[in-house]
Amino acid sequence: MTDATLVNEQRRHIPDRLEGPAARLAKRWEVLLLAVAVAIFVANSFASPYFLNAWNLSDATFNFTEKAMIAFAMALLIIAGEIDLSVASILALASTAMGAAAQLDVGVPVLVLIGLGTGLMCGAFNGLLVTGFGLPSIVVTIGTMSLFRGISYIVLGDQAYGGYPSGFSWFGRGYAFWVISIELVLFAALALIYYVVLHRTNFGRAVYAIGNNPTGALFSGIRVARVKFVLFLLTGLMSGVAAVCLTSRLGSTRPSIATGWELEVVTMVVLGGVNILGGSGSIPGVVIAAFVMGLVTFGLGLLNVPGIVMSIFVGLLLIGVIALPRLWGMWRRR
Amino acid sequence: MLMQVDKKAEVAVAPVLALSGITKTFPGVTALSEVSLELYPGQVTALVGENGAGKSTIVKVLTGIYQPDGGTIRLDGRAVTFPSAQAATAAGITAIHQETVLFDELTVAENIFIGHAPRTRWGLIDWPAIRARTREILDRIDAPLDPMTPLKELGIASKHLVAIARALSVDARVVVMDEPTAALSQKEIEELYALVERLKEEGRAILFISHKFDEIFRIADRYTVFRDGSHVGSGLMADVGEGELVRMMVGRSVDQIFPKRTRAPGDEVLRVEGFAHPTEFDGISFALRRGEILGFYGLVGAGRSELMQAIFGITRPSAGTLTVGGQAVAPRSPADAIAHGIVYVPEDRGRQGAIIGLPIVQNVSLPSLAQTSRRGFLRMAEEFALARRYAERLELRAAALDQDVGTLSGGNQQKVVIAKWLATQPRVIILDEPTKGIDIGSKAAVHAFMAELAAEGLAVIMVSSEIPEILGMSDRVIVMREGLMVAELEGEDLTPETLVRHAAGIRGTA
Numbered sequence: 063m064t065d066a067t068l069v070n071e072q073r074r075h076i077p078d079r080l081e082g083p084a085a086r087l088a089k090r091w092e093v094l095l096l097a098v099a100v101a102i103f104v105a106n107s108f109a110s111p112y113f114l115n116a117w118n119l120s121d122a123t124f125n126f127t128e129k130a131m132i133a134f135a136m137a138l139l140i141i142a143g144e145i146d147l148s149v150a151s152i153l154a155l156a157s158t159a160m161g162a163a164a165q166l167d168v169g170v171p172v173l174v175l176i177g178l179g180t181g182l183m184c185g186a187f188n189g190l191l192v193t194g195f196g197l198p199s200i201v202v203t204i205g206t207m208s209l210f211r212g213i214s215y216i217v218l219g220d221q222a223y224g225g226y227p228s229g230f231s232w233f234g235r236g237y238a239f240w241v242i243s244i245e246l247v248l249f250a251a252l253a254l255i256y257y258v259v260l261h262r263t264n265f266g267r268a269v270y271a272i273g274n275n276p277t278g279a280l281f282s283g284i285r286v287a288r289v290k291f292v293l294f295l296l297t298g299l300m301s302g303v304a305a306v307c308l309t310s311r312l313g314s315t316r317p318s319i320a321t322g323w324e325l326e327v328v329t330m331v332v333l334g335g336v337n338i339l340g341g342s343g344s345i346p347g348v349v350i351a352a353f354v355m356g357l358v359t360f361g362l363g364l365l366n367v368p369g370i371v372m373s374i375f376v377g378l379l380l381i382g383v384i385a386l387p388r389l390w391g392m393w394r395r396r
Numbered sequence: 397m398l399m400q401v402d403k404k405a406e407v408a409v410a411p412v413l414a415l416s417g418i419t420k421t422f423p424g425v426t427a428l429s430e431v432s433l434e435l436y437p438g439q440v441t442a443l444v445g446e447n448g449a450g451k452s453t454i455v456k457v458l459t460g461i462y463q464p465d466g467g468t469i470r471l472d473g474r475a476v477t478f479p480s481a482q483a484a485t486a487a488g489i490t491a492i493h494q495e496t497v498l499f500d501e502l503t504v505a506e507n508i509f510i511g512h513a514p515r516t517r518w519g520l521i522d523w524p525a526i527r528a529r530t531r532e533i534l535d536r537i538d539a540p541l542d543p544m545t546p547l548k549e550l551g552i553a554s555k556h557l558v559a560i561a562r563a564l565s566v567d568a569r570v571v572v573m574d575e576p577t578a579a580l581s582q583k584e585i586e587e588l589y590a591l592v593e594r595l596k597e598e599g600r601a602i603l604f605i606s607h608k609f610d611e612i613f614r615i616a617d618r619y620t621v622f623r624d625g626s627h628v629g630s631g632l633m634a635d636v637g638e639g640e641l642v643r644m645m646v647g648r649s650v651d652q653i654f655p656k657r658t659r660a661p662g663d664e665v666l667r668v669e670g671f672a673h674p675t676e677f678d679g680i681s682f683a684l685r686r687g688e689i690l691g692f693y694g695l696v697g698a699g700r701s702e703l704m705q706a707i708f709g710i711t712r713p714s715a716g717t718l719t720v721g722g723q724a725v726a727p728r729s730p731a732d733a734i735a736h737g738i739v740y741v742p743e744d745r746g747r748q749g750a751i752i753g754l755p756i757v758q759n760v761s762l763p764s765l766a767q768t769s770r771r772g773f774l775r776m777a778e779e780f781a782l783a784r785r786y787a788e789r790l791e792l793r794a795a796a797l798d799q800d801v802g803t804l805s806g807g808n809q810q811k812v813v814i815a816k817w818l819a820t821q822p823r824v825i826i827l828d829e830p831t832k833g834i835d836i837g838s839k840a841a842v843h844a845f846m847a848e849l850a851a852e853g854l855a856v857i858m859v860s861s862e863i864p865e866i867l868g869m870s871d872r873v874i875v876m877r878e879g880l881m882v883a884e885l886e887g888e889d890l891t892p893e894t895l896v897r898h899a900a901g902i903r904g905t906a
Contacts, residue, residue: 076787078757078780080796263772264765271762274753281710281748282816283734283763341753 091335095350098383102354106361113364120241122360124311126330127245128304129323130352133330134256135300137348139293140331141260143273143340144199146188146294149301150323151210156180156305158214161223161315170229177309178302184210185298189291199294207324214317223315234311245307249352252303257345265289273340329380330355354379410473412437412601413458413489413570418467420453427453430467431627433620435570435601440592442616442633443605445645446835449622451605455572458603459491460484485512488569492559492576498547505530505543508562533561537591551697553584560591571595572603575833577611581695581861582896589615607835608862609638621645645836654868655847661871662686664722665855666738666824668707671716676702677879680716684824684855689846691870692859694899699879700859701743704826708740709733721823734763737823741813741830743859745806749813752802756794757783759801759812764819786815791841807838814845825849826857831865843869863892875899 079086087093106113113119132149139146159180160173168176184206191202236244260266268289271279280286309315334351336343358379362372411434420428428450435441445451456462458469460478468475471487478484498507505526514525530543539557547555556576563571573592577585592615595602606612612619613633620630621644629644664685671680677699684690692700706713709727718725720736727733730740742748751759760783761768768778783797790811794804801812810830817825827846831839846869850856860866866873873890875883875898883898 076784076792076794077796078784079798258773262774264769264774265772267758267762267765267774271751271754271758275747275751277747278749278751279762281708281730281740281742282751283729283731285729285731 092344092347092350094386095333095335095347095354095383099350099354099357102357102361106357106364109361110364113361116241118360118364120243120246122356123243123246123249125359126352126356127243127249128307128311129327129330129355130249130348131252131304131307132297132300132323132327133334133348133352134252134345135293135297136327137331137334137336137343137345138256138260138266138269139199139297140328140336140338141273141340141343142269142290142293143276144192144290144293145203145328146185146199146297147203147324147328148184148188148206148210149297149327150320151207151214152181152184152298152301153305153308153320153323154214154317155184155210156302157309157315157319158217158223158317160305160309161226162217164223164226164230167227170227170232173226173230174233174306177306178299181298181300181302181305182295183298184301185295186291188298189294192294193287193291211317214319218315218317224313226309226313230310231313232310234307234309245311248303248307252300253345253349260345265292269293270341273337273342326355326376329376333380333383409436409438411435411470412472414470414473415454415458416468416470418454418457418464418469420457420462420464427625428457428464429625431622431625432630433458433603433627434630435603436618437569437601438596438599439617440596440602440604440615441618441620441630442612443603443620443622444612444641445622446837449645449835450625451622452574453625454622455491455574455603455605458484458570459489459572485566488567489572490563490566490568490570491572491574492556492563493574498555498558498562500548501546503544503546504534504541504550504558504561507547507558508533508543508565512566529565530561533564536564537561537594538587553580553696556580556584556588560588568600570601570603572605574605575607576604577606577608581697582863583695583900585611607833607839609641610864612641613638642836654865655844657689657847657850657871659688659871661688662853665720666707667719669717669719671703671706671713671718673699673702673706673711673879674714675879676711677706677876680881682874682881682884684857686823686853686855687850688871689850689856689858689869691866691873692857692876693861693863693866693873693895694876696861697878698876698899700876701828702879703876704740704828704857704859707733708738708826734820734822737821739763739817739820739822739825741810741817741825741827743828743832745809745813750801750809752800754801755798756787756792756801756804756812757797760786760816760819763816782819783815786819787812789818790815790845805835805838807834807841810834810838810842814842818849822854824855824857826859828859829861830858831860831862863895866895867892877901 136146136149156177160177163173163176188203188206191197192199233244238244238247260269268279268284271282271284272286272289276286308320330351331348332338333354334343334347336347355376358375359372362375413435416432417430418428418432419430431450431454433443433454443451453462457464458478460481460483463479469477476487478487499510502510508530509526514522514529516522527543534541534543537557537560539561541554541557547558550558576588580588592602604616616633618630618632619636619641621628621641623645662685664683666684669681672678680703694700702711705711707718709729709732712728718727720738725736727736727738746752751762757779761779764782768775768782780797787794787797792811792815793808801809804812831842846856846858858869867890872884872886873895874881875885875895877899885894
């Protein structure tokens with residue numbers, strides 16, 4: 063007992079961390095996911111002789127670059143405990159707005175600004191409804207999902223916009239050098255920016271705090287509503303960026319553009335290790351998840367697997383990868 | 397049944413429930429090491445120990461939530477196991493938890509009978525029977541509640557009554573009460589004591605867990621002390637003194653006396669004038685000086701927390717002005733209040749105070765990120781340095797600063813919350829029930845620390861419902877009742893009697 067008293071009287075030193083960087087890294091979700099990505103890559107290269115071809119692989123990146131751009135912003139939103147299911151509809155509306163403008167023979171910079179501006183306005187509308195009126199984001203964005211795409215259908219009906227200026231195709235079809243596309247460069251740049259924002263800034267810290275405990279964050283002086291509003295703006299903006307890329311790549315706009323993408327984006331985010339209930343997750347995880355999904359769809363495409371079967375594979379992959387660690391834990395506890 | 401206890405009969409009866417040699421380990425921790433516990437019919441056994449001593453674990457073992465790794469449980473002398481919570485309930489063991497697990501959207505009657513509702517012969521729920529039996533149980537405990545009221549319309553004290561009624565509805569022979577008075581006002585506590593007496597008379601065995609010594613000495617017949625997962629002693633309350641019990645609990649003698657302070661109030665830092673809120677409080681005016689500890693006493697629901705949250709910018713007052721350091725301010729958010737040097741340690745630690753899921757270091761640095769970062773970019777080294785400075789000053793018990801704050805005990809979580817605010821170098825710190833539900837060692841540390849802060853010139857407001865704490869710590873006390881300031885007491889006027897009299901609104905000469 064006297065020992066305890068003595069220890070009590072001195073100030074105890076508390077170490078920063080118990081484990082070294084290697085031990086902490088080994089426990090991370092991203093490491094497991096990276097292993098899955100490598101396994102899929104190796105399996106694909108055995109399954110098809112056309113897989114290990116630089117141009118084919120380059121084409122494969124288009125399966126995920128545009129979705130991943132939205133997924134970065136969506137990851138932040140989900141970590142903060144909110145969600146935006148209207149992203150694909152924002153993309154459609156932004157594409158429609160660009161298409162309408164293209165009919166008036168405006169220049170490429172104006173087209174891009176219209177695409178991004180439409181995204182921002184849609185994001186602001188979602189953000190206002192959620193933070194200003196305190197409505198649940200899942201309900202709000204299911205509503206705006208129908209609303210935004212509905213406007214596209216009213217404008218276009220069964221028509222399509224084409225006639226984009228020739229310089230516009232640079233975003234979706236241009237290459238920076240060799241097989242590296244403009245989209246892939248943009249994807250990498252955005253990954254880096256979102257990595258820094260989420261993991262290296264005060265804003266990113268606020269996102270985690272809000273996701274873990276919104277009341278506690280408010281009581282700690284975080285301007286919770288403002289942060290959430292900015293996150294909806296960012297998600298809208300990224301949907302606008304994706305709209306520019308996809309419209310440029312396709313060269314035309316139909317109201318059905320990017321149908322169902324919202325779920326693929328959410329799948330990518332969750333596969334990347336972001337907790338759907340908020341509070342945890344990382345950008346590197348989402349980046350790896352983007353590659354995993356891209357490789358799976360590309361590999362199955364090379365094997366002539368139809369799209370419907372492919373979505374079954376992606377669904378099973380999601381459930382499998384999410385359930386695996388939990389099953390492993392249950393098995394070990396026996 | 398076997399245990400028809402004759403009133404005033406022989407006290408030396410056999411225990412209803414006897415646990416012996418119970419061991420429970422979790423990865424890396426031995427929560428219980430060969431502990432024993434005996435509960436006797438018609439008697440209250442107090443289980444005492446610091447936070448982390450294993451009290452909650454033993455409750456979970458005897459209510460079937462945890463399976464012990466070793467040891468035996470005997471019910472009426474027969475060895476039994478409780479593989480599930482249902483099995484424990486069927487054996488007549490029921491628990492009223494620290495945070496009662498009830499359903500806000502259901503009625504009082506539904507809450508009481510959920511899981512064991514009487515059925516009609518068609519297998520459907522027998523609503524008339526539920527209502528009648530609820531009425532009967534509520535009458536038995538003198539609870540003035542309507543069985544059909546939705547639970548969400550009740551206050552916390554009434555919810556406790558519902559939890560107790562639920563315990564009685566299964567005809568429990570063993571009732572576990574885990575800190576039942578933590579959220580209750582003095583009057584409600586008295587009612588609970590009366591209820592415990594009635595349960596004793598009915599021959600039920602009661603396990604009573606509490607941090608409050610006055611209530612242990614008042615209602616317990618026996619005691620059992622745990623320390624660090626081990627059994628250190630048990631016996632009759634009549635044979636033990638307060639000091640001895642504390643020594644058993646902590647393994648050392650803790651100075652239970654409040655820190656001595658010399659009163660030297662400085663300049664005025666905070667002035668509240670005519671603060672009002674449509675429903676919670678009205679006509680609140682007071683001033684606070686540097687180096688002063690101002691106590692706010694009142695019953696639960698007197699509007700003290702609501703007033704403090706208005707000062708902190710959570711809710712906006714409908715009238716009144718706030719002056720900080722001579723400058724009129726109107727905080728529209730906690731961020732504003734913090735910028736003006738006002739910080740608030742909330743009563744609801746888990747929801748409003750700590751951010752569980754984030755490590756200690758990030759909890760501490762959260763309101764100070766403007767200082768630790770550069771141009772909005774985090775600087776981890778600065779954060780760790782800041783967190784270490786305050787964590788070590790508060791003698792935080794943690795393995796490392798990157799540990800999740802949720803893995804700490806209640807007392808240490810509270811230290812993290814206090815550290816978080818001190819790191820912002822505030823002018824006014826408001827502590828709302830700062831030692832509620834924390835162990836005696838941490839409690840003394842928090843008290844000593846408050847005294848130290850005041851001595852350094854910080855202005856302290858302490859909201860507390862514990863009379864010894866209010867008397868021991870405050871220079872001056874404002875008593876609130878039903879949203880109004882009913883008294884401001886200091887010096888000789890500050891006695892337990894005057895506090896209770898004003899808080900409860902009892903008229904007459906002091």
